[in-house]
Every structure is written in structure tokens, then in C-alpha cells.
Amino acid sequence: MHPPCGKAPVAETRKAVWSSARKEMVGTALGASRVWFTLARGIVSEVYYPRIDIPQLRELDFVVADGVDFWVALKGQDAYSVERLEDDLPLAMLVHRHPRFELRLRVCVDPHRDVLLLEVTLDGDETLRPYALLAARLGGDAEGNLAATGEWDGRRTLWADQGPFALALQCCDVEGRPALDARSVGEVGASDLREDFARHGAMRWHYAEAGPGEVALGARLPRRCTLAVGFAGSREAADTLAWSTLALGFESVWDAYADGWRHWREVCACPRLPRLDAAVAGLFRRSLNVLKIHEDRTYPGALVASLAVPWGEANESRGGYHLVWSRDLVESAGALVALGAYDTARDVLAYLHATQQADGHWLQNQWLGGKPFWQGIQLDETAFPVLLAGLLAAHGELGAIPVTGMVELALRFILAEGPCTGQDRWEEDPGINTFTLAIAIGALVEGAQFLHGRAAELALMVADYWNANIESWCWAQDTALAREAGVSGYYLRAAPVHVLMCEGAKAEHLFIKNRAHDYDRPADEQISTDFLQLVRYGLRDAHDPCVVSSLKVVDRLLRHDTPHGPVWHRYNGDGYGEHPDGTPFDGTGRGRGWPLLIGERGHYALLAGEDVGPYLRSMAAMTGRGGLLPEQVWDAAPIPEHDLEPGAPTGAAMPLVWAHSEFVKLCLSLEQGRPVDAPPRTWARYGGQRPTLDYVLWRFRQRPRTLRQGQELRVLLRAPATVHWGVDGWQDVRDTPTEDWALGHLACLPTGRLAVGSRIDFTFRWSADGQWQGEDFAVEVIAQ
Template sequence: MRILALVVLLLVAVTPVAHAAEVVPLPADKQGFGTARGGSPVWFTLGHQGLSEIFHPDLSTPATRETRLLVDGKPGAARTEPADDRSLTFRQRLRGDGWHAVLTYVTDPQRAAVLADVEFWSQRPRKLSIDHVPMKGTSAVESTLPTEPVRHARGTFAVGFGDGVARAALGRGFDAVAREYARGWHAYLDGLKRPRSADRRLYDMSVMVLAATEDKTHPGASIASPSFPWAFGFDRRLAPELGPYALVWPRDLYHVSTAMIAAGDRAFAVRALDFMLREQQQPDGHLPQNTRVDGTPVWLKVQLDQTAAPLLLAWHLDRRDKSTVDFLRRSADFLLGYPNAPFSEQERWENQDGYSPATIASAVAGLVCFADLLQRNGENADRYLAAADEWQRRVEGWTATTTGPYTPKPYYLRVTKDGKPDQGTKYNLGDNNPADIDQRAVVDPSFLELVRLGVKRADDPVVRNTVAVVDAQLKEQGYWHRFTQDGYGETADGRPWNINWPTPTRTYGRLWPLLSGERGEYELLAGDRASAAQRLRDVAATANSGLMLPEQVWNGRGTTSATPLAWTHAQYVRLAWSLDRGEPVERPAVVVKRYGTS
């Protein structure tokens, strides 16, 4: 066998796309996700046939669609696994008709390049090539694989961004690059703690995935997922810029940050808070629905829980310096001045306005936490506490029904449109639901924010009633749906979710593992540690072979929803630490003390 040195297989230059991507991304159920710890601004994902989207120069920009090994012009089917449990090094085993190959992936910490080590075996001579599909910017592929048909081959290919980058990375040699890449992640994990309650491999993977979601050019900007599920990948009317998961959501960023605080990476949370306040916060004090990693707003609706997020995170970090407090005051004042607050233009699932128990919980806890920071600085916080106390007293009157169709009563609703939970006000759930529904018939596990954030006790009668109602209405296969008749998911026959159908088509939201993590935090407060521990195992059971945790599952497996979802990994990390402590690590003690909810 003759190996040809540094054979350039492909060099592609494309004009950056300003509006809509001309290339449709691959399915969102990524099997792996990697980048160097620090260093070069390039991230790879793995699909079912090889490399899927590579991001460069930031995590809001997919630069390529796929890069695959082809054998006689055809790809193989890949199974992905971690090649090193303590770094984001992944291995794929590809199989085709009479051949198989093993590919191992890393990025070069010194430059914007992804490298793949390849070993190939076949029953007869086969021709190898690399299929590379760019999306934005300029990329190049260089390879040491043979160009003549072979039965066995060993070589490396590199995808680089910038003149000569792929060649320089390849020139270092895969082994040298892989060692440096692994050392970076090993050193990172060595500086952190690990809980007794978690599966070691999945826990370490989860922490690394969370760290990898932070952009390297814009510190603190952590995206929701490096994926583009369903119509967000192919419908340019819905998502002109390929989104919204490769964006920064203050809600998700808060959950990831509290997980990282628990894991011992406090610096991550400090950067995240600074990004929220200095890049995302708008002049009036609110935080937009989501932004690019540079802070540019994309979706513009107001979610009061996201405006409350920096108030909560600042309390956990004890950030009381004047500059931070000035930023926080803008957000707190926005909460107080928002029309009909705590009515919100959107609740945390982003497609309904109204009075939401989860949103109200975030707003109450955020105001109490901010007031505590002010008081410890010697400032008066009475008006923030007065609003928080009023909203805490009135949350049942706004959102708990005594006349709904389920028992036991009263129970919390997902939202009320009018703050009158005993009235049969109807609204459309969206996401392809064909008819309006009585607000009293729609429940949501998110009400547990009231307990986790210290606004209500775990044994509060309305809380306990709602737990029973939610289990009866939303629990299936051991997991929970987001809310009654959720339509955010595939069609019944497995086609991708969309809202722009030529004819009306039903879609069905599946089960969200992160809700199992939230239930586990509640069960700890309810004194049921055994059930909480089972929730941690339930979340772990949804990991794919690459140890990526999904947004949604069905029949025990992840769907083609966003994977990895940072929020799910964060929930796994946070519940593991909560089990070790015996109570939720994120529950703000100052809120618990004020409302006597211990």
C-alpha cells in the first residue's frame, strides 16, 4: 500500500450567507460534540455518517454541513462513542458493504482545524474520498489517505478554516494534536469536583459539554445546543438565520451556570452573568428572548423569567459591586414596571402570554434575591420586597383553579390568560393544535419552580394536588410532557415538526428528560430521596452512545430533537449535586427564609 503525503482532496470557497442558509443542516440528534479546552474557535458535531456541522468562527455560525469518508462514493453507517472518558475526543465505527473503518476526532488547540484519524479495512480494494459540504465562509480539507484503491489504509484528514490552516494542522501529526487536546480537558476536570451520586462517565461528559457550549470569542455566551432541529433547519420563513438553538437564551444560561457553580466552575457563571448584563440586557432592563453569541437580539418577545435570571444568578455569586448592582436594578425595575406584571408576554416555553406560576416564581425569587444584595450594601429595598410579597400571596389566585376538570382541586395551571383561573377562558396552544382549549384543562410541571425557588413549600396542599394532576395528565413511559397537548415534536409518522404546512398537520411533543431532573429536586424537598435518585438514573438512561443527552425522548430513545441540549446536561449535573447535599443546590436560602418554605 502506498500512502500519498498531504494529498489535497478538496478546497471549497463560498460566499458567506447573509440571510438564509442555502444548505440544509443534518438532523439535530448529534452523537458527539467537541472542541479544544480554550484555544481555537472551532467546534465539531457528529452525525450518523461522520462529521456533521462544524462551527466557526463562533458558536452561532455553522460553517460546514458535513464531512464524510466515502468508500467507492458511498458513506457508511456510524456508531459513536467517547474515545477518552475525560476529554471530548470521539470515535466512530463505520460499516459498509464488506468494509469497516474507525475514525477518531479532535480539534487542534493551536488553530481552527478539526482532525480525523482514519483506519480502514476492506475485503477487496476500495477507493477512498472525502465528501465535504460547506455552509458559510471558506473551508479546506487536506488528507494523507491514499488516492488509489486499497484494502487497508491508515491516515488523517483535516478540515481547516483560513489559508494553510488544514495543512498546518495535518503537519503536526494526529497523535501530537490529540495529546494536547486531551491534556486540556484532563486539566480542566482535575480542577473540579465530582458528586458521589452521579455516573462518572456521564457526569464528566456533561460538565465538558456545558463548558464547550461557551463561545471563545464572547466569554459567557453559552448556546442552548449545537443543532438545528426540524423546521429550524430547513424552513427559512421560520428561521432565516438557522436557529434558534445555536443562540444564547438567558433561561438556559442560568440553568447551565447554576450547574457549573455546583460543579466547581464558578468562573463560568461569573462570565455568564457579565454576558447577561453587559451584552444581553437592553436599555430598559429586560433581557431578550435570545441573542447571538455577540449579544445581538434575535427573538424579541419578553419573558419575565429571563429578566429575573440575572437577579438570581448574581445572588448565587454574591455579586454586589456597584456596576453589577446598577445593571441588576434596571432588570428589577423592569419587572416592577412591566404592564400588568407579573403577567408576561411569554412564559418559559415561549409561546403563550399570561400569568404563569413558573414565571411568577422566578420573578418573586429574583426580586427577593436582589433586595438581599441591596440590603447587604446598606440600601433600602422595600419596594422590591413589597412587590415580591404581593405576587407570592396572589400566585394561587392568579393561576390555581378550583373549577377545572381534574382532581384533586385546586391545582395550578400552565397559564391563565386573564388571571382568573376559575373561568373557562379558551386559547390556542399553537404548534399545530387544531382547536382552542379551556385554560383550566392545561397543566404543566413547571409550577414546581414555586417550590425549587423557595416561594412555596413542598407540602403545600395546592402543590401536592398539582403533582397528582400533572402525573395523571402528563406522565408517560416514566417521563413527563411539557404541558397538555404539547405539539412541539414530530408528526405521528415521524416527519419533522413545522408550523408552515400546506395542509393542517398535527405534531406531537414528546417527553423531556430535564423535567425528570426538576421532579427529582422537588422530591428531595418532599423527603423522598429514593425517588429523586431514580430520576437521576432516568435522565442518564436517555443518553445516546456518545453520551449526549437530548431535549426529548420517546420509547426510551432520544428523538431528532436538539441533542445535546445544554439544559438537560445541566439538570443532570445539578440533581447529582443536590442528591449529595440532600436538598436542591440552587434553592436561594434568602427566599426560603422569607416565606418559611424550608
């Protein structure tokens, strides 16, 4: 026995990265506990506490060694399996096999305490012992952690703390006795237990203190034992929690953990589901759990995008996907509503109600408490919460949540900024994007039910106008791309902002993010799958010629066939993914296939009267070792050294909660014969048909240059004004004051009787200060 003493050597400056993003399981207890765990590469990877957006450790690995010169670290070994122990519930056992041993790990969380619990069983060569290696990352920070060995009420312990966070690592044997044997703490990469084994082939260091820095805890364990990691605000409190859980016994805690998940399975029972293949049904059940696991306790209704940091082993960013995006959140809430989990869906809406910004929009993404992370403006993220309010209302499950003020603020922002968005849903291009436009139109229609009088009328008026103009803004024809595909045209990935102001803007070059070279190309040479949302939301029919033509181009450019079925890229030229040689995305790369898009294509297939089964089976086949859906799958030749196989997960985030919610919705949509998250009032209003209008809407951000004979010119402004206007060089001059329509100020000019070729000239005088706009505008009357 070597008692710990002295301080561990300090590490040289190193890149403090995260764990693999290819999670094999994620878990949490459904109770008072505030701990979430992930498994990746056969070990425990990031663990979060006391909120789902705060990681507290990077990984908990194990070494099996004989104490002389043989040792094997579990991380990096491929001879292991992830076994789900009951009907796809998050009840995990990791089984590592080696010619000299078999090590089994069962992992769970105490439902009543902030404690992660592991049962460790080592069989085989009797000379071998397991060792635990815990890399702390308290508060998500690798710089200021302190670690120490110690004694607490006569029991040996391992501690780490930083600021308001602390953890304690404890162990008991099968008799319930304290069982941490040899102990040491160190700095990762310099004096931790892994470095000790790498240098000496056995545990030789026994340091009592380490840090501040990126610290690790290490200890020798019995061959059969229970390991507890307690989390609290102090070392002593964490240790007390760990020992309280150990005192209950592993089986007792495991059963309580399992019971919580059995109850959730009953809440989400869906007896009306059609017969599904076994693999599809299994993924459906796992997806229900993934949705629930990613919800926070402190902020009910806040679901993060994923408990993963994309390409984590090469990524040192503090912000992974353990953040809230309102888009991902509402996409997930749509599945919850369809499942009948109305309480959770209402919690989502209440959380969104609380985090709306003063001007009506929602942040690009945020920490759970509402602090912004990235700063982009995405119009769909302002529209989605309105759609959730409408969906809950359609089910009669809105409850007492007062949404009128929230909806009015959101629609004001949409009217002020739309139809353009600062970023599309992929957080890249500005312009007019068909997905974003569909969401915004849906929000205007669904949100109108919560407004009164002219406010509701104006929301519907703008929705109709935007819907009627989708093709005039977003359609490209007679391009080289169209000729190569043998079609007349296609919907653009993003129409430049200037398309609202001048002719010829569709050829304007748009920047392509995440590409080291060839990082821009003309807008009319870029295509995406985003237009499918027009069909899903009832704005266009599945057999509309423009939709069918665009689909041909998408399948030619963006579809890739894999051994598990076809998968689609987001858009041509995408740079978000591994490099061609398989090395991780590092700010540039090459985009890969997204299983999420298979689900979207499946929803289109449903509306087109096609078989949905192949899409469900493809998604189920593209899961990882633990049965979770990834953000991306590899779609090129195998690269074994980077563990990349066609149709299998890449190093991007897994699971992607949005992908799981899309899969759940596709299963339920198949049963109902329609998309379960489709906005009902929008479908009823348009039924897949482009509206025909007797007016043209002019705004500063949206300046039509023509109107058809018989149409009325409507001028929509954000402040009261008088429209000063005349015809054909300021003849027959008139003044028409705007009227207050709650969401804007509207002037309707009686232009319906003007002849073809007439020109309407106009400007404004602002009511607030009597100042003239100082600029003239014109609209020409053209034939029907």
C-alpha cells in the same frame, strides 16, 4: 488521473437543510482554537467557526468505493459505533462496519489553530478506497458559497469561501506527504460527489469550480491518512493552518487536545458526590464537558442552548439552538457555580451585564454579539441574571462585577411588567405562569441585597405580595379536569392577564402554539409542571395541599411511562414535537416527553423526602447513542422508519445544555440535601410558607377588587402623583401624595380601620402636568 477542469453544473432550487439534530458527540479544544464540531449519524455534522453561533459546514461524510461500481456512503448506515476513548471525555472514534470493510475515524480539534483534524483508517477489501464529501455552509448561508480545486505551494487542495470566511480541505498520508488524489467540486444535489456516485457508481466528475450556491468538495483519499479542514479569512490562510496542523502529526495534536480536557476534569472534580450508578456517574462526567463545550471563545461566558438545529434534516432555518437564551444560560451557570467553576460563572454574569437592554430586560434570544433573533418578552429571562448575581454573592464569588445598576434596571422592568409575562418559559402563552412567577419573586428577594433603603424594601414588598397571591391568580378548582382527577383543584399552566382585572377570567380561552387543530382551550383546562418551581425556590412546601393536588393531575395527564422510566410532557395539548406518524415537526406536531422535566421532578422528590435515584437513572437511560441528553424522547409505539423508539431521542435537539445542567444539579443536590441553585435569601424569607400580609398592593397592571378588614391599601405607580380618595361614594375625601421609593412611587392609604362592606374610591392627579387620571377605581373591604 483526471485533473479537475470546468465549472460544475448549477443545482436547481432545493431546500437547503441542516444535519440531524441527534448529535452523538460535540467537541472543541480548550485552547486558542475557535472551532467546534458535532457528530451525528456516524459522520461529522455541523462545524462552527470562529464563533459558536456561526456554522461553516453542514457535514463531512465519507464514501467507501472500489472505483468501478461498488460504493457505500457512511451517512445513513446504521452499522457503526461511537467510542469514547477516555473516561467520557470528548475523545471520539467512529467505527463503521461492513461485510467488506471497517472504517475508523478519530476526530479532534487542534488546540492552537482553527483546524478540524480526522484520522482515517480503512481496513478490509484492498480494492476499496475512502472518499471525503464536505458540504460547505460558510457563514451559515447556502446561497453564495464558491468552491474550487487548486494548488498551494505545490500541494493539491480543495477550497471554499464566501465573504469573510474560507476553508481548505487537505490530506496527508502516513509518511506526511500530500495525499489528496482525485478531486472535484460541485453543487449539492446536482454535481457533487454524492450525486456522481449515485449516477455512475464511481467518481467520474472532476470539476475545478462550483458556485455561487450550496457547494461541496470531494476527493479520493489513501486508505490510511490524516484529513485537515482549516478555517480562516482567506483560502490561502486556511490552507496554511491546515498544513501546519498536519505537520505536527495526528497523535501529537490528539494528545494536546486530550490534555486540555483532562485539566477541565480536574477543575470540576467533585469528591463529595455520593456513590452513583455507573451510568449516572458517566452521564455526570459527560455533562461537565457538554457545559464547557458550548461556551464561546470570542464572548467568554456566552453558552448557546445546543450545537444542533432541531429536526435539522428537514429544517432550513438559519436559527437553530446555536443562540443564547438568558434562561438556559443562567440555568447552566447554576451548575457551574455548584461545581466551583466560579471563573466561568462570572464570565456568564459579565456577558449578561453587557447584553442587558436599556429598559432592563434581556432579549428572548440573540446571536452572541447581542443582535436579537426572536422578539418575545419573557419575564423569567429578565429575572434569571439577577438570581445568578445573588447565587455568586452567596458563594462569596461575585468578584468585582458591579451589579447594582444591572439589578436595579432588571427589577424596574419586572415591577413594570409583572406579575404577567409576554411569554412563558416555553416561549408561548402570555399571562401569569407559576414558573415565571417563582423566578421573578426570587429575583426581587435576591436582588434586594444589592439595593439600598426604600428600593430594597419595595422589592421585598412586591415579592411578598406576589407570593401571597399565587393561589388567587393561578389556582383553578371545581373544574371538570379536577373532578376527573379526584382532586379539589390545581395550578394553571398560565392564568390569563385579565385575572388581575376581573372575575371569571380563568375560563378565558388561551392559544396553544404549534397545533394545527384544537389550538385553544380554556385556561382552567390547561396544566403544566411549572408549579414545581414554587417548591424548589422555597415559596411552597413540597407537602402543601395545592402542590400535592396539582401533582396528581400532572401525573394523570402529563406522565408517560417508557422502557427507560417515566417522562413528563410540558403541558397538555403541547404541539412541539413529531407528528403522530413520526414525521418531523414542521411548525405543528405533538409534544413529547422532556428528560429535563425528569430532573425537575427529581428536585421535587428530594424536597419531598423521596428517593432521587430513579430520576437520575431514567435520565441516564434516555441518552442517545453517544451518551448525550436530548430535548425530547419518543413516548409512543416504535416507528422504525423514522428511528423512533420509546424512551429514546426524537429529532429534536441533542444535546440540550439545559438538560445536562439540570442533571448535574440534581446529582449535586442529592449530595447536599437541597437544590444547589435555590435562591438562599428567598428560602430564608419564606421557608415554603405563603406569607400573611397586612396590606394590599394596587397597580395599574394588578388591580385587586377587595382587601380584608385591617389591611392597608398601598398604591404603587411608575410616576409621582397624588392619590385623591374617599369612602363609600367619595365621603371623607383626602389627598395622599406618593413618595419616591426608587423603584416606584408609593402611596399608603390608612384603610386599616374601615368596616367590612366599606368601599374605597380613588383616582390620581399626576404631578408632572397636573392632569387627572380621568378614571375612578374602587376596592371593597371584606371580612378576614
